[in-house]
Structure formats: structure tokens, C-alpha cells
Amino acid sequence: MPKIQAATVAEHRALQHRALLDAARELLASGAPDAPSLSAVAQRAGLARSSVYQYFRSREDLLEAVIADMFPRWSNFVAQRMDSAPTAAEQVLAYADANLELVAQGEHAVMRGLAMAAPGATLAESSSVLHEQLRVPLIDALARSGATEPQHMAELIQAVVRTGSQMIENGVPPDGVRNLVDELLAPYLYAAGKPRPGE
Incomplete structure (x- = not known):
């Protein structure tokens, strides 16, 4: 040793x-x-x-320890990036970018490995907690940015992040994916709080 x-x-x-x-x-x-x-x-x-x-004590005990170690780190990383953004719109962009950065660093590959290796109930419960921890500040930032249906918009943004994650894992350069996601989301977010023509 x-x-x-x-x-x-x-x-x-x-x-x-x-x-x-x-x-x-x-x-x-x-x-x-x-x-x-x-x-x-x-x-x-x-x-x-x-x-x-x-x-x-066992392989299962080790996997539970990995989950307990990984998920708060993921949540804290995203929260810190959002907190450092000066406006609500930029906090939403920071949310998407931070998640994609973690994927590029290999964190999502660890999560995918856990999905194959960890007991279903343990991973499902921890994943639910993580997603809820991430979802609440995202919805709050969307509401403050002027989104009319922040909960539904949060689901759409999550879908964009998932697609971007898959692109990165399929070999698309991470910086290019992060730029595309920003290009897609930024116009909506910066216009969300402005009145529409005729209103």
C-alpha cells in the first residue's frame, strides 16, 4: 500500500x-x-x-458514497455560476453553460456509469433531489427575466441542455455546443422582459 x-x-x-x-x-x-x-x-x-x-462495506456502499459526493458538487457548481451572473437572463444562460461545462469535464459520463451500476432506487432518489435543486433557481431566474410560463420554459431549457449534452458526448466540440446554446437562448431571454408589439 x-x-x-x-x-x-x-x-x-x-x-x-x-x-x-x-x-x-x-x-x-x-x-x-x-x-x-x-x-x-x-x-x-x-x-x-x-x-x-x-x-x-460493499460495492453498493461505495456507489452510494459516489452519489453522495457527486450530486452536491454538481448542484453547487451550477449555483455558484448562476450567483455570479449579474442579471436574471444571464443567470439562465449561466445555468445552461455550467451544466454543459460539467458534461465536457466528464461528470455526465460518471452519472451515466452510475445509472448502469447503482441500485435503481438509490440513484433515482438522488437524481430527483439533484434535478429539484437545479430546477428551483432556474425557474426563479426565468420568472425574474420576464418569462410568462417559467416552469414550462424551464422544461424546454432542460431539453436544450440535454440535447447539447448528447452532442458533446457524441464528439461535437464543447465550446461550439456551448456557443450554439447561448446563441439559441440569449435572444429569447434578453427579449422576455420587453413588451411585445401592440401590448
């Missing part, structure tokens, strides 16, 4: 725990149908297989 430099035993354990989670994420993103086995995760992290059981 490799020595991990840390000042305390607690820090050492935290580093090993992180190494195992990162190894599991990499294996899930690889798309292997049986990933990640505990032995494969241990090997990827450079640890003995027996070491994994100090942190995770």
Missing part, C-alpha cells in the same frame, strides 16, 4: 477515502458494464483490496 503523506491519521484516512472515490468515478466514466468492482477501485487507487473495506 502506498504511503500517503498526511499530518494526522484522520487526514491520511480522508486522503485515502478521496482517492477511492476518485478511482470509482474514473471507472464509472469509462463505461465498463460491471464497473466499479472493489478490487478494480483498489487497484486504480493504488491500494490493497483489503483497504477498501476500511471505508466501504
